[in-house]
Amino acid sequence: MTHKVAILGASGYTGAELVRLIAQHPTIEIAALSAERKAGMTMAEVFPHLRHLELPRLCKIGEIDFSGIDLCFCALPHKTSQEVIAALPQDLKIVDLSADFRLRDPAEYEKWYGNPHAALAQQKEAVYGLSEFYREEIKSARLVAGTGCNAATGQFALRPLIAAGVIDLDDIILDLKCAVSGAGRSLKENLLHAELSEGYHGYAVGGTHRHLGEFDQEFSKIAGRPVKVQFTPHLVPANRGILATVYVKGDAQAIHDTFAKAYADEPFIELLPIGEAPSTRHIRGSNFCHIGVAADRIEGRTIVIAALDNLTKGSSGQALQNANLMLGEEETTGLMMAPLFP
Amino acid sequence: MTHKVAILGASGYTGAELVRLIAQHPTIEIAALSAERKAGMTMAEVFPHLRHLELPRLCKIGEIDFSGIDLCFCALPHKTSQEVIAALPQDLKIVDLSADFRLRDPAEYEKWYGNPHAALAQQKEAVYGLSEFYREEIKSARLVAGTGCNAATGQFALRPLIAAGVIDLDDIILDLKCAVSGAGRSLKENLLHAELSEGYHGYAVGGTHRHLGEFDQEFSKIAGRPVKVQFTPHLVPANRGILATVYVKGDAQAIHDTFAKAYADEPFIELLPIGEAPSTRHIRGSNFCHIGVAADRIEGRTIVIAALDNLTKGSSGQALQNANLMLGEEETTGLMMAPLFP
């Protein structure tokens, strides 16, 4: 049985990545693609790398007949997304890739994003889309909120440890190194090749990055008490990849054992032998997350490093994984491609 | 029905790329992987990006039982390849990725490669592996010689034009821009990131690159008289991709029409609208070749630009395409994945 899907906001990187993935999916078919400012164009014009595919022409959202659509991916900017989703049919299955439905508490949303939430009804029913930890809720959800890409990486590196109580909850530092496609196709000077390719730097330094809202929400929920982490992202001259170097206080072997147990049956999480460090070149273009654990020379301190592709496992791959769950398909369908190396 | 294959020389980039592709192939199974110096290691140790796959441990060629193998990919260095292939069972189907069986004339081989050919019997039966132009011969071949990656790119840009007689055969210039993975995993100073990433340059300037042997052989054969092209490759700071800018004397519209006709039914060749130029970012990681045609401001001169991924369409993808033909499978099986962008 084939499922028909629409992708709203198909002219950005996450939209293109969804098309790339779904093109290989045996039972999902793209029925509609929207892009307000590029409506009327073909995908081949916007993304020549997709020119071999037969795809619907880009249209405006208002032109889509949702009656035949089984599921809708929303790859729209945040704030726009909530407005659009509030107006969509209320029985349509939705995977939202924006930040709009990630935070359970509307006050937290407003604190991090600066505007009151405009789709509170939908926000209430949304399920947090970290597939490995919300699998059952996602299966029966109508609206799934894809996680932030940094937020996903940090959670893969920390959730089992917080749940198992093997680390000090008051001294967690996440130093993230993010590739540039995570910033999207927006035109900013520091994203230009000339400025980025031989330059890297921290940003949102001091705990101002919005993905902290997700960390606070999820880690506190698992711990059963407030947990606040330190989180400093850095922009590095690569296209795809997030590498989270996480500094924790806890025993390395216990931490490794905890991961081994937590991720034993996870198809997309690869735990490296203790002492080995993952690299973004080994996960590029794939839905895999590699996790490494090493004891520091200082007793009782451990470094956890997690690597994933921000556009795949961190965003569109996660979205398809969730769609599979929502549509009753095998979770891994269309997602087992090997990374592209070199 | 599942076909069992062996990959000899699996620890190089083309070997890894074959594994990446075959991992997604529904009817081909990897039964053996060899790497003389890394025998005993797992593929996950050599290529951590493949760690999610269940693969045979690397072994020496002598340890492989070829009786159960349906087809063997040889991704060995040239000269080694001919020696190995001469010693393999003579009824084993083989796709060779080296340069050893590309040239029909042993004297030409010796001229370009510097040593007499050591497997003349096998050389005689080898079929040149440019799938789009030797499809029928490949279907019934025992031994197929994969083409050079530069040679493939140049031929896609020129064969139909030479065959149709729409260009001047005595004034053809190929200016190629090659990404660095084409140089393989060899350790040379000019392949270091520090030296290449902000540096690009011509090499083998003046007509000394060995792929000229293939151009001479194939273009002269099509034309029915000697054809010699000028060919200057350049190394550019990218990982995957070959972009051939070809300067010819001929009418742009006639050239575009000729391509349109020649490639009308080809699943992997995408002809762009006249005037558009392809980019390597639109074919990366895929088996597609994009071709563009533009008229120069000087009457009667035309620029043809072809772009493909040297490791996929230029090497391992082509090898799998040929294996599909030899094994009676659909030619495109396992090869229709979309390019990775960005």
Next chain:
Amino acid sequence: MTHKVAILGASGYTGAELVRLIAQHPTIEIAALSAERKAGMTMAEVFPHLRHLELPRLCKIGEIDFSGIDLCFCALPHKTSQEVIAALPQDLKIVDLSADFRLRDPAEYEKWYGNPHAALAQQKEAVYGLSEFYREEIKSARLVAGTGCNAATGQFALRPLIAAGVIDLDDIILDLKCAVSGAGRSLKENLLHAELSEGYHGYAVGGTHRHLGEFDQEFSKIAGRPVKVQFTPHLVPANRGILATVYVKGDAQAIHDTFAKAYADEPFIELLPIGEAPSTRHIRGSNFCHIGVAADRIEGRTIVIAALDNLTKGSSGQALQNANLMLGEEETTGLMMAPLFP
């Protein structure tokens, strides 16, 4: 004696490069810096890499008192530049880095740039700023028109050959590979790191690039009859550098000899031994141009390759070289720094 200069349009890459160079110049002092939209900001805010320098605050052009200025660099966009220069004091020495005063024939200007020239009086007196070939005129010029960076590279590779009559004038092909800083700090999708770093492509294919106006003008002038070259630029994933691969018909040794004679006393032109190919990594950040010559395997065909840094020798370094000449300074002052490698 110290010369006071102003830089108009100091917030772009060529403006920043001028400041970098002049900061090391013993007898030139920056008295004013303009940037209309960033007026009021410090250079450290716009270009943090210059924060160690004491520099005037950015202002609007109208705020500059030109009475104390000895020479003015105009690093403004073309079309704006001519309007500004028409309104500047008519005895002020000017080095213009834009395209506005390069073409001698106003009709040619209009043909390539699409608008009638708005400063015809100034255009008449302008001297073409290729220092090595217009040295004497530049010394006594009031207004010098800096050349296009591609145009400079192509001319270094061809002028002596055309002048000496050692190549066929009707069959010259320039295949250029340009780094991205040549596109300036403009915000375009194809200049984003995510799109460029693993992608390269031709542009302005077919003879539509505006620098052809300069080639036509200069080459025809030298030859004493119309000369039209083929010119295809390519954008490659590097920040600085232009590499021109020039295909000519002529004898390689005669060509090498011609260069040796023509450039014997040139401080910035380095002729490589015959057969060697230059690389952009060997000229980065410097005012040098490396030139290589190689015979093709086809008799009578030769490849000339020239490499320079588009922002230095191709633009701001050339501008300073010209300013030195205009101010009576040694031509090389402040320009002999070695390239940055790696």
Next chain:
Amino acid sequence: MTHKVAILGASGYTGAELVRLIAQHPTIEIAALSAERKAGMTMAEVFPHLRHLELPRLCKIGEIDFSGIDLCFCALPHKTSQEVIAALPQDLKIVDLSADFRLRDPAEYEKWYGNPHAALAQQKEAVYGLSEFYREEIKSARLVAGTGCNAATGQFALRPLIAAGVIDLDDIILDLKCAVSGAGRSLKENLLHAELSEGYHGYAVGGTHRHLGEFDQEFSKIAGRPVKVQFTPHLVPANRGILATVYVKGDAQAIHDTFAKAYADEPFIELLPIGEAPSTRHIRGSNFCHIGVAADRIEGRTIVIAALDNLTKGSSGQALQNANLMLGEEETTGLMMAPLFP
């Protein structure tokens, strides 16, 4: 007065960088250049970017007449360096760029480097070469030990804070992002462009990097009690640059004030306004170190970020700064060039 210097080990990146810098120095002249395996070659053959300079031909160390040499830079591999230096004239001024004389305690040397020290006499007299903190000792030293490039970066970010007692000494984490030229010109797979350019990763994870020996020695000396930091370096796809993100417990304003006071008169240290983060693109090719300070959202936690060019301020620039001090020159001579951006 001109000082004559020799550079031993001139065929590596730090040797080339020394030549680049000294070529602009008004009173230092290069009298000899050694490279054992490349003896007999010209520098232009080894480093074509230096071909415009008149330089002595590369020779073996044994061929150098040290009687006319005022100062010798040793850019040799560690272990070799100590053997060579033990055999040099004992009154020759030396700046050593290797790791051999950095650690005061021979036992610590053996612990981190694995071999007993072979030049204990020289080791005793060596002065640690962090110019800003050992200025007076360096002025009168015969043998100065250049610091590790990571070690320099970390110390600029921490020494004043430890000295002033404004941070918790038991909870210091240095997360470093290092560009690839720091690994030198050695041929390793993970330094290849194909593997590094789209891949980044941690290495020496867990406190095994040798520069920890320097941190331990220096920080403990300043504090007057043992101080052990956590230090995780990462290799990122850039050529030049080190970015140290340092996590400390202390008040951001007090930390910023401490830096402001400590570095008020330092010509090469630029303290950014509080809250601003430095980028490696703003120090490339220069001798400057940029330092930023930001308060974390968690009270009492502060992030310090320091950026410098590993080959310049982290190595050869520091060496020249020390040579200036040793030779009685102005400390900044030949070192005030602006960074290369973009």
